[in-house]
Amino acid sequence: MKTTKKPAVIAFRRACQATGTGLSHYILVDGKAK
């Protein structure tokens, strides 16, 4: 029976301009609220 071996290494990362970040965890102001 043929088996597919899992990847030896998984690594990824994404980035964006972080200047708009700015909330504590009390409320999530959704991006749709303009």
Place this chain on the structure above:
Amino acid sequence: MMSSLSQAGRVDAAAPSRGRFVNSGHGPSLHVIDIGHADYTAVIDPDTAFWSLVRKDQLASTFAGGSLLKAYREKAQTFAEEMHTLRFGLKPSAVYFNPTERCNLDCTYCYIPGAMRRGGEHMSAERLLDALARLKAHFDATVPEGLKPQIVFHGAEPMLNRDAVFAGIEAFDGQFRFGIQTNATLLDESAVEFLTAHNVAIGLSLDAATPAIANRTRKNWAGDGIFKHVIAAMERLRGYDAWSVIGTVTKVNLRHLVPLVEFLHGHEVPTTLLNVVRCTLPGAREVKPDDAEAAKYFLKALDRTYELYQETGRKLPVANFANILLAIIAPSARRLMCDISPCGGGRCFFALAPSGDCFPCSEFIGLEAFNGGNLFRDDLAAVLDSAPFRAVTGRRVEDIEPCSHCAIRHFCGSPCPAEAHEMNGGMDQVGAFCEFYEEQVRYALRLIADGRHEAFLWDGWDAGTETTFDLLLS
């Protein structure tokens, strides 16, 4: 003697090292972390928040050299700079605006002192408009063009001062992104109509799916629970896309989190936050859950949200956990700023009391030592640079034990400074929870290993992001 310049840019005359070797000299510092997965182990550089998942049978050969180390060396400096900007380069762009000190509830774990909530100060509409004008003038000069600063009406209970709040939203419509966090008792039909018409983000609070549990922690001054009010408000908000429900996780509701997420999902709540109780004031510590227990039941609730997604095709992101996932896969895309060091208090946002006094975060309102100055009397830039603010903005995981040698310190951030100071005796102390965050990070890494992480993130989380690392080795 000539000095050498290491990869990190440091000059070391006495001990030159080119950083050729992992975990020695100026080589990358890579920690191996067991994540409880059958096939994978995590390899993390704590300083840059770089992570990778390495198949267990490949661990030794990975450390001996090869594609992963080569690719990481090329990006390490970029990632270090990204983390530095995120941790030290941001400016405040949001305000937790408390239009009143009063609250019609007396919840067990509230961080605002009872005397303040019973008979505190109300801000007049005139003063509220003045405050918004001052904040706008400040942000016009500091927030990059194209970004809209955020005002979150918070409390205490902001709807007790409804007329002033609504006047502010109307007067500054389009100039701020507005949000309101409310206990829902005063969120009648006309209030919902006004807030949704103005695209105000609305956060409600609910701790359980049944009144028997929910009313134990959230009740009015007479001791009566408010469950039915929250449900009525949830029904009014069904279909609106910018609302959320926050549950505070305590030992009272811990075993009932699975029914809670089922209930919220059934009511089509777009997003929830299941925040473990902040233990800043003594009352909250009475309902503090044990770390391991909190993790066990919190992760069960996350499992249930995944099942619900599989069953219905509709997600219920638990935003505080989603944020930890983002801290791993896209650090600069975080939306919440508690689980990063320094936290967002005083540097990404601050809290405004009805008197105009400014505090690094709502958590500090009531702690006079953290009053940084007054919006109506002082220069706001000086307030943001005041000693009380710097006490919070200067709190770094590097100065805290055991965080200074913890591999996941930039995925957790050692929250929260108010807890650390009030409960544990200083800013250089940990907050109320540690293992709870360890378990969340391990869970998040297991999801990534199994390719299931997208199911826990809100749709569109990656808008505006770009890939900075992508390695899949067979």
